[in-house]
Amino acid sequence: MTFTHAIVRQPVANMAAGITTADLGVPEIARARQQFDAYVNALNGCGLAVTVLSPLDGHPDAHFVEDTAVVFPEAAVTTHPGAPSRQGEVDTIAAALSAFRETVAIRPPGTVDGGDVLMVGGHFFIGLSDRTNPDGAEQLCDILGGHGYTVTRVPVADGLHFKSSVNAVADDTLLTTQAFAGHPALANYRQIVVPSGEAYAANTLRVNDRLIMPAGFPETRRLLEALETPIVELDTSEFRKMDGGLTCLSLRF
Numbered sequence: 001m002t003f004t005h006a007i008v009r010q011p012v013a014n015m016a017a018g019i020t021t022a023d024l025g026v027p028e029i030a031r032a033r034q035q036f037d038a039y040v041n042a043l044n045g046c047g048l049a050v051t052v053l054s055p056l057d058g059h060p061d062a063h064f065v066e067d068t069a070v071v072f073p074e075a076a077v078t079t080h081p082g083a084p085s086r087q088g089e090v091d092t093i094a095a096a097l098s099a100f101r102e103t104v105a106i107r108p109p110g111t112v113d114g115g116d117v118l119m120v121g122g123h124f125f126i127g128l129s130d131r132t133n134p135d136g137a138e139q140l141c142d143i144l145g146g147h148g149y150t151v152t153r154v155p156v157a158d159g160l161h162f163k164s165s166v167n168a169v170a171d172d173t174l175l176t177t178q179a180f181a182g183h184p185a186l187a188n189y190r191q192i193v194v195p196s197g198e199a200y201a202a203n204t205l206r207v208n209d210r211l212i213m214p215a216g217f218p219e220t221r222r223l224l225e226a227l228e229t230p231i232v233e234l235d236t237s238e239f240r241k242m243d244g245g246l247t248c249l250s251l252r253f
């Protein structure tokens, strides 16, 4: 799918108050803002027009906009995030998306985080995780099925979200962590498995004719170079401290 737009949101000054399980220290907001600006530049460099939303006071995870919606050519689904502290992020995203797509909402008790939803061509994977429950997955499955998409539901036993571990790096190729190596749900795709110690690099973002990967994972880079797709490396250190990465920081469509 060729993307023309992205929606991002600037981080709030107290982003350190967000949810995290990482033991990597406290994020520095000045550095996070630099990394965010570099990310927006990289999306521009991929040919995307980027809508930059203002920080959302009281919502320290709100720059991880990916979790608040699932966008595909025919519509946008706004989610009901699995973390209660994040549910107030959705209204402003719905408003921003309404300029581009008809929007439909996931309803409680269903929960979905967009980080659990991976689109590969006409197929979607929906991770069942601590954030995306079976009811939410069922609602999303029905909506996607109504638009002709096929869906595979995959339990996420490792990592925060499905896309913490699995991402598309070509039309027929998935980049995965070792935990998902040889997973039967992924059998229809070629797999590139990130080497041990580089699991974070599985959260690599394919945007049009480029791959945007986190900086500092040379073995994964070497494997991705075989695809002969231009690679952009970005420092995501401050977002990683809050369990976030490259896919989480934008909605692409």
Ligand code: CIR
Pocket: 018, 019, 020, 061, 064, 066, 067, 083, 086, 114, 115, 116, 160, 161, 164, 242, 243, 244, 245, 247, 248
């Ligand atoms: C959270 O726990 O919800 C945030 N601190 C991190 C969200 C990362 N989002 C993503 O991977 N899609």
